[in-house]
Amino acid sequence: MRLIDFFDRGVGINPSRTCLKDATVSRTFGEVQLRSYRIANALAAAGLKPGEMAAVYSPNAATAFECILGILRGANIWVPINARNSTEDNAYILDNCDVQALFYHSEFEANAQMFRKECPQIRLYICIDKAGADAPFLLDWIADAAETDPNIPEDRNKPISVFSSGGTTGRPKGVLWTNLVWETMISNFFTSMPVKKPPVHLVVAPMTHAAGGVGIMLMAAGATQIILPGFDAAKVVKTIETEGVTHMFLPPTAIYMLLAHEGIKQHDFSSLEHFIYAAAPMSVDKLKECLEVFGPVMTQTFGQAEAPMLCTFLSPQEHMVIGDPDKEKRLASCGRPTLLTPVEIMDDDGNLMPPGERGEIVVRGNLVMPGYYKNPEATAEVSTFGWHHTGDIGFKDEDGYVYIVDRKKDMIISGGFNVYPSEIEQVIWGHPAVQDCAVIGVPDEKWGEAVKAVIELKQGSTANSDEIIALCKTRLGSVKAPKSVDFWESLPRSPVGKVRKKDIRETFWKGRTRAI
Structure with a gap:
């Protein structure tokens, strides 16, 4: 399947259901689908060919999400640009990934002017919330575009997005995600977290990372995306209550801030079904506090840009082990391998290790990237012995639970x-x-x-x-x-x-x- 087909599945469930909602915008699935048609057709009219790169540079916003869907609809390759990155890092990413079209928020007008000098390959700039200094306003730009589906066929092995790997050490590498990588991640998601009704997903972490990925996946189930511009503990707890949020993702650092919010225990979190945490290890003591405050909803996943998000899974039910010493230790794990992604422990010579033995966590299968963009040497380095090497040290217990001990380099x-x-x-x-x-x-x-x-x-x-x-x-x-x-x-x-x-x-x- 094409990635955009999963969004269209959500449209088919209920085109009149709210799809995207932020402080200024609320649109249905049907309305967002038409916007994606017009953006895709406007990109084609401007000369951007299928397979060429386009980026969105914006804080969390409904219109930014529509631009992402329009890029995918046109069979162009989406390059997420984190609004919190330094301007220099984003200029590097845009240039390294050969981006030719940039949708940006007016908040970053000065940065866009710098990109005009540093990123000569970008030939098309569109400002998403008003007219830019040298860029048309999105609504004016798509005014004459057709509201018809361009319906471009795609190879499932074709790259459809390029995410940046970490960037905490040296320059970030472009990680290629194909339609097949997305399809595998979405399959792992719904086999791990089946839904019984259309979800309500709170997007509060950057939509260029896990929160956006979860949002795109949940759209296949007709999920409403409630979008906040950034993390504010008071707004998060209020939004969960007022919007009936069922799913949300936060990294552990933000969860700790949420737990420290005054009066956190006085709020109603009964609508939550999955409070997903990932991206870093979480304190077991803090996790126990989460279970007390939020209930049986904590959900852990493990992945990285090169094998995104759902290599392993620890379900809400598996968190409910407090008081059972034999099982409580599992709260320090990141769960067991997901359905379509083998996960093992390997020594430096390529041998798979038995339970209890420490080594590097390795994964394989269709969730793994096909490689780094324009970097075959780095791709080969992390792909020895036929497995993707995560750089994480860990072990498996007798029941198949994976425990991350550390980053190899740490x-x-x-x-x-x-x-x-x-x-x-x-x-x-x-x-x-x-x-x-x-x-x-x-x-x-x-x-x-x-x-x-x-x-x-x-x-x-x-x-x-x-x-x-x-x-x-x-x-x-x-x-x-x-x-x-x-x-x-x-x-x-x-x-x-x-x-x-x-x-x-x-x-x-x-x-x-x-x-x-």
């Missing part, structure tokens, strides 16, 4: 012992005063690398180094306990909310010839 070697920061972070996250933390290795004459915790405290809370170290020693022993603890007002984060350990490490390794 491992600390202290006094000859391998120390995995996420184990220590899990303990520190459980301290009642801790908002977030990062554990890294820092240079040390005796140990080579010493374990250091860098902590962001909750507003108004206090803690000291001795109690953090004592907590870790009690739970993990002296080898894994931090040798030192720093308290920072806030931890550096990427545009999608991940703590940037690379930036924290550079603070302590600056000026040295080695970083391990």
